[in-house]
Amino acid sequence: MKVTTTALATLMALGIATAAHAEIKLGASLSASGGAAFLGDPEAKTLEMLVEELNAKGGINGEKVELVLYDDGGDPNKARTFATRLVEDDEVSAIIGGSTTGTTMSILAVAESEGIPFISLAGAIQIIDPVRQFVFKTPHTDRMACEKIFTDMQKNGITKIGMISGTDGFGASMEAQCKDVAGGYEIEIVAQETYAPQDADMTPQLTKIKSTDGVQAILNPGFGQGPAIVTRNYAQLGIDLPLYQSHGVASDGFIELAGPDAAEGVRLPGTALLIADIIEDGDPQKDVVSAYKAAYEEKYGEDVSTFGGYAHDAFKLMTGAIERAGSDDPEEIRDALEATDGLVGTTGTYTFSADDHLGLDLSAFRMLEIRDGEWVSVD
Amino acid sequence: MDAFMQFIFSGLTVGAVYALVALGFTIIYNASDVVNFAQGEFVMLGGMITVFAFDAGLPLPLAAAIAIVITAGIGVALNKFAIEPARGAPVVTLIIITIGASILIRGASQVVFDKQLHRLPAFSGDDPIHVLGATLLPQSLWVIGGAIGIFIALWLFFTRTLLGKAVLATANNRLAAQLVGINTGFVMTLSFALSAAIGALAGVLVTPITLVSYDVGVGLALKGFAAAMLGGMGNPKGALAGGLLLGLFEALTAGYISSQYKEAVAFIVILAVLFVMPQGLFGAKKTERV
Numbered sequence: 001m002k003v004t005t006t007a008l009a010t011l012m013a014l015g016i017a018t019a020a021h022a023e024i025k026l027g028a029s030l031s032a033s034g035g036a037a038f039l040g041d042p043e044a045k046t047l048e049m050l051v052e053e054l055n056a057k058g059g060i061n062g063e064k065v066e067l068v069l070y071d072d073g074g075d076p077n078k079a080r081t082f083a084t085r086l087v088e089d090d091e092v093s094a095i096i097g098g099s100t101t102g103t104t105m106s107i108l109a110v111a112e113s114e115g116i117p118f119i120s121l122a123g124a125i126q127i128i129d130p131v132r133q134f135v136f137k138t139p140h141t142d143r144m145a146c147e148k149i150f151t152d153m154q155k156n157g158i159t160k161i162g163m164i165s166g167t168d169g170f171g172a173s174m175e176a177q178c179k180d181v182a183g184g185y186e187i188e189i190v191a192q193e194t195y196a197p198q199d200a201d202m203t204p205q206l207t208k209i210k211s212t213d214g215v216q217a218i219l220n221p222g223f224g225q226g227p228a229i230v231t232r233n234y235a236q237l238g239i240d241l242p243l244y245q246s247h248g249v250a251s252d253g254f255i256e257l258a259g260p261d262a263a264e265g266v267r268l269p270g271t272a273l274l275i276a277d278i279i280e281d282g283d284p285q286k287d288v289v290s291a292y293k294a295a296y297e298e299k300y301g302e303d304v305s306t307f308g309g310y311a312h313d314a315f316k317l318m319t320g321a322i323e324r325a326g327s328d329d330p331e332e333i334r335d336a337l338e339a340t341d342g343l344v345g346t347t348g349t350y351t352f353s354a355d356d357h358l359g360l361d362l363s364a365f366r367m368l369e370i371r372d373g374e375w376v377s378v379d
Numbered sequence: 380m381d382a383f384m385q386f387i388f389s390g391l392t393v394g395a396v397y398a399l400v401a402l403g404f405t406i407i408y409n410a411s412d413v414v415n416f417a418q419g420e421f422v423m424l425g426g427m428i429t430v431f432a433f434d435a436g437l438p439l440p441l442a443a444a445i446a447i448v449i450t451a452g453i454g455v456a457l458n459k460f461a462i463e464p465a466r467g468a469p470v471v472t473l474i475i476i477t478i479g480a481s482i483l484i485r486g487a488s489q490v491v492f493d494k495q496l497h498r499l500p501a502f503s504g505d506d507p508i509h510v511l512g513a514t515l516l517p518q519s520l521w522v523i524g525g526a527i528g529i530f531i532a533l534w535l536f537f538t539r540t541l542l543g544k545a546v547l548a549t550a551n552n553r554l555a556a557q558l559v560g561i562n563t564g565f566v567m568t569l570s571f572a573l574s575a576a577i578g579a580l581a582g583v584l585v586t587p588i589t590l591v592s593y594d595v596g597v598g599l600a601l602k603g604f605a606a607a608m609l610g611g612m613g614n615p616k617g618a619l620a621g622g623l624l625l626g627l628f629e630a631l632t633a634g635y636i637s638s639q640y641k642e643a644v645a646f647i648v649i650l651a652v653l654f655v656m657p658q659g660l661f662g663a664k665k666t667e668r669v
Contacts, residue, residue, distance in 0.1 A: 035594065195638060200392065201630070203386075204386045204630045205638045207385045207634065208382075208638075225589070229588075235505075236507045238507075257497075
């Protein structure tokens with residue numbers, strides 16, 4: 001009997017102790033393994049690093065942040081389970097996550113019905129169009145990438161292009177968006193080819209595009225090894241038309257995989273993070289991208305990627321909103337989040353409003369070109 | 380004509396990759412009737428270990444040799460700890476065990492290595508060779524040469540050596556093989572080691588072209604399996620021919636019909652062939668005794 005009482009007392013003391021050190025709980029479900037690991041892995045590492053950094057500085061308004069992180073492996077069903085668990089068992093105040101559009105759509109449904117603010121790290125425009133009360137996102141959309149590329153083509157007098165796209169989700173979605181907006185830039189897509197994500201050789205497709213009449217440039221929406229192989233086959237065939245890649249391969253790793261010789265002259269829309277070293281002083285993003293790049297590369301010994309940058313921005317947006325709300329009430333955090341005005345992230349400068357939950361415009365993208373194995377801004 | 384040659388070169392390059400993977404299936408299949416679905420993982424391990432050893436500063440041939448030896452060791456371990464304890468189980472059970480092993484190897488490699496894509500430098504540079512108006516990378520010749528070399532070695536092994544015949548005898552009837560003095564346990568160990576080594580060698584050869592990451596094994600195994608089925612499972616000649624044909628179908632379809640349909644056309648051709656010749660192009664006809 002005595003023992004039980006002591007145990008009870010201890011438990012109660014513990015309970016009180018926890019309550020006194022109330023923590024702000026931040027939930028995340030990312031694809032740190034599986035097919036989308038190249039997205040989720042840097043994202044998860046970024047969140048863990050930033051939480052550590054923030055707590056070392058004393059947390060938000062004196063309260064520590066606790067990160068509850070799950071790995072959904074890119075599976076929408078798991079993402080849904082984890083989202084429910086985050087809300088019901090872990091009782092988090094906000095959720096960051098959804099590395100892919102598929103997992104985002106699962107988490108989004110839970111967040112929206114439970115009234116928990118949620119920032120997605122996935123690309124598709126459907127996430128924020130139509131606007132959902134509790135759902136925000138940090139990456140620019142495929143559509144914006146297409147628009148940025150077509151603006152650059154228009155500037156260079158290109159009107160007829162060939163497209164070679166991956167058949168994976170990213171490639172297919174961007175291909176559709178590009179076809180949709182091409183007309184607005186007076187660009188005609190005269191040749192259209194595809195490849196499967198693990199194909200080893202794309203010379204037949206490129207030979208076909210090359211021999212199509214009037215092609216002035218080639219655009220390759222895709223991510224993973226496909227674009228690197230396309231770029232190498234491009235050099236192998238000696239095609240002398242401009243080659244445009246997508247933001248899906250905006251990382252130093254791409255230059256390495258394709259080889260600096262083959263990648264020479266490739267253009268793509270990327271973020272300030274990629275050119276952190278050469279960005280001009282006085283650029284509003286200079287400090288943010290340099291600090292993040294330095295911290296990440298020191299901690300993990302690997303290059304930063306655009307995708308980790310999405311998580312960085314989501315974290316800054318969410319913690320900024322929690323700080324301004326001055327509470328961990330989901331409803332109040334949401335209102336503060338929507339009122340975000342001019343937050344400078346690695347991807348761009350975010351200004352949310354009631355009818356814009358992405359908060360970026362085309363200026364967030366920078367047109368980059370690879371010269372001598374380095375990124376150069378050509379805006 | 381230029382375009383046609385380019386399609387042929389592309390088909391041969393991709394086909395040789397498939398053939399290399401398909402050749403790896405033959406030994407284990409011949410020894411035990413088991414289709415080893417972890418074969419793609421052996422290819423991945425060959426590529427990954429070589430990349431990491433090479434990045435650590437070892438010369439490429441040494442890095443490749445280390446990768447082949449380690450992968451062969453993993454093949455032996457797979458036999459020892461997963462296949463042997465289940466001896467006597469139906470073949471289907473053993474095949475499912477290999478699927479489990481492939482998931483385990485994939486999961487372990489993403490922890491041991493990383494989740495990024497890697498490449499190796501091409502063995503003889505990246506300057507394309509111009510033939511009849513089309514281009515071919517020197518690495519393609521390495522892959523095609525590797526596939527032909529392994530094919531010849533396997534063919535000699537199965538037809539000219541006692542050990543090769545012992546492997547075939549073990550597959551045919553394990554008990555009878557034991558009765559004539561064949562150490563069937565050793566034959567099984569050997570066949571897993573050789574299959575894994577061939578897979579790893581394939582990984583080393585194809586990595587400069589296809590790139591490698593921890594999850595490339597599934598896709599490679601699937602295409603290699605299709606190639607082996609087309610050519611006739613268990614026959615090295617079939618693996619080589621099946622791989623090259625599959626690659627050529629894909630390249631020619633992408634070139635003359637549409638890249639959207641290239642996989643569909645290739646698989647329809649495979650189905651059609653199997654419909655007429657269920658044992659594949661070069662497979663031995665099986666007679667079931669009732």
